[in-house]
Amino acid sequence: MAAVAAAAGVSKNTVSLALRGDRQIPAATRARIEALAGELGYARNPVVAELMSELSRSRVAGFRRTLALINANEDERAFERHPTIPHYVAGCRERAAFLGYKFDEFWLHDPELDGTRLRRILHARGIRGIIVTGLMRGNVLPERFAGLWPDFPSVVTGVRTRGPTLSFCCVDHHELVVEAMERVLLLGYRRPALVVDETIDRLVDRRFSAGMWVGQQALPAARRVAGFYQVQAARTRRELFERWFRRARPDVILTLNRRVREWLGELGVESPRDIGLVQLERRRGTMNWAGMDQHNDLAGAAAVDMLAGMLHGHEEGVPLFPRATLIGGSWRDGATVRKTGDVES
Numbered sequence: 001m002a003a004v005a006a007a008a009g010v011s012k013n014t015v016s017l018a019l020r021g022d023r024q025i026p027a028a029t030r031a032r033i034e035a036l037a038g039e040l041g042y043a044r045n046p047v048v049a050e051l052m053s054e055l056s057r058s059r060v061a062g063f064r065r066t067l068a069l070i071n072a073n074e075d076e077r078a079f080e081r082h083p084t085i086p087h088y089v090a091g092c093r094e095r096a097a098f099l100g101y102k103f104d105e106f107w108l109h110d111p112e113l114d115g116t117r118l119r120r121i122l123h124a125r126g127i128r129g130i131i132v133t134g135l136m137r138g139n140v141l142p143e144r145f146a147g148l149w150p151d152f153p154s155v156v157t158g159v160r161t162r163g164p165t166l167s168f169c170c171v172d173h174h175e176l177v178v179e180a181m182e183r184v185l186l187l188g189y190r191r192p193a194l195v196v197d198e199t200i201d202r203l204v205d206r207r208f209s210a211g212m213w214v215g216q217q218a219l220p221a222a223r224r225v226a227g228f229y230q231v232q233a234a235r236t237r238r239e240l241f242e243r244w245f246r247r248a249r250p251d252v253i254l255t256l257n258r259r260v261r262e263w264l265g266e267l268g269v270e271s272p273r274d275i276g277l278v279q280l281e282r283r284r285g286t287m288n289w290a291g292m293d294q295h296n297d298l299a300g301a302a303a304v305d306m307l308a309g310m311l312h313g314h315e316e317g318v319p320l321f322p323r324a325t326l327i328g329g330s331w332r333d334g335a336t337v338r339k340t341g342d343v344e345s
Contacts, residue, residue: 004037021314024126067096067307068127068152069103072141073134076107083283084296088133088157091300099308108132108142115148122152129307130154133300135161139203150317153310155303158296159203164318167310169302171294172326173207174214177254180278180292181215183331184252188340189276191223192216193250195241195260196280197231208280212254225250231257242267252276252337258286261336277336290334299327 005012010033018025018033019042025033069092071078071085078085096103104125106118122130130152132141139159141149149164156168177194184192194212201208209227216224225248228234234241241263252275253260261277264270271277279291302325 007036008033065101066127067101068130069105070132071134072108072132078134085134087296088300091297095301095304115145119148129311131303133157135159153315155307157303165322167323169299169325173204174211176292176329177211178215180254189252191225191251193225193253194227195253195255198229254278256280271336272338288335290337292329294329295327
């Protein structure tokens with residue numbers, strides 16, 4: 001590093017910052033130093049880098065950098081009152097603090113904000129990376145922010161985005177359903193069914209219904225029950241759910257919607273006496289259900305790790321090959337299922 005500094009006519013600290021892609025150093029200077037480093041055969045020592053990383057982790061981190069945490073939900077206060085999003089946010093904040101980062105928070109639907117203004121704000125504050133969370137109704141980022149993403153490494157939690165496609169972290173929705181299916185079949189249920197709104201399934205590239213299809217392959221064709229995907233419409237037109245239920249005759253339902261239990265109660269069907277219920281995202285109001293913990297806080301933490309890796313690797317803008325980190329869910333027993341008479345001994 002000293003040789004590179006001497007050749008470039010700068011300090012070793014400037015070389016160190018430049019080789020880490022720090023924007024405190026002008027782009028032209030960074031490029032010149034990188035070229036000189038290559039000519040002189042400079043290579044980062046991975047052993048030293050690992051030791052420095054370990055030293056950094058072993059002490060209480062002070063805030064070294066600020067990242068942007070963007071609320072992409074339509075609700076400006078979704079970080080506090082949404083049933084799912086606060087778990088992502090908690091994971092992001094905890095992991096960021098551990099790594100020595102803090103967040104400045106922004107709302108993607110702020111009428112006074114667009115890509116040009118937000119880009120200017122981030123540059124002025126020295127913010128180099130973005131985490132986006134809160135997409136629940138769609139995965140297309142607003143067109144007015146199109147000019148923002150090429151300037152910053154960005155990671156999304158929860159879903160894969162379109163326009164542009166960014167790297168993302170979320171629960172493994174497909175495996176989540178496959179495992180839930182395995183659990184209910186072990187309990188002896190014979191006609192499991194999926195009840196998930198079409199919009200939600202489409203939002204996650206139909207990984208819920210795909211996981212259900214895979215799980216149903218263990219069943220004879222006569223026991224493969226068609227799912228119900230009109231959940232949103234059934235909130236006001238309950239007859240849609242009733243007609244499906246009478247026709248499909250499931251003995252256990254896998255769902256994201258806690259109102260399904262109320263709808264069944266209106267039909268005189270009780271859980272677990274008459275039917276099993278499995279919650280695919282156990283959260284406030286459904287913690288006594290059997291089902292899956294999605295560990296969305298771990299997805300938030302993984303998003304921070306991914307973004308930190310991008311920053312350390314000097315990555316910028318929309319990735320040519322977006323990456324995905326999938327978090328496994330965990331089954332939890334609960335009061336909404338029971339062993340049936342069909343359990344094999």
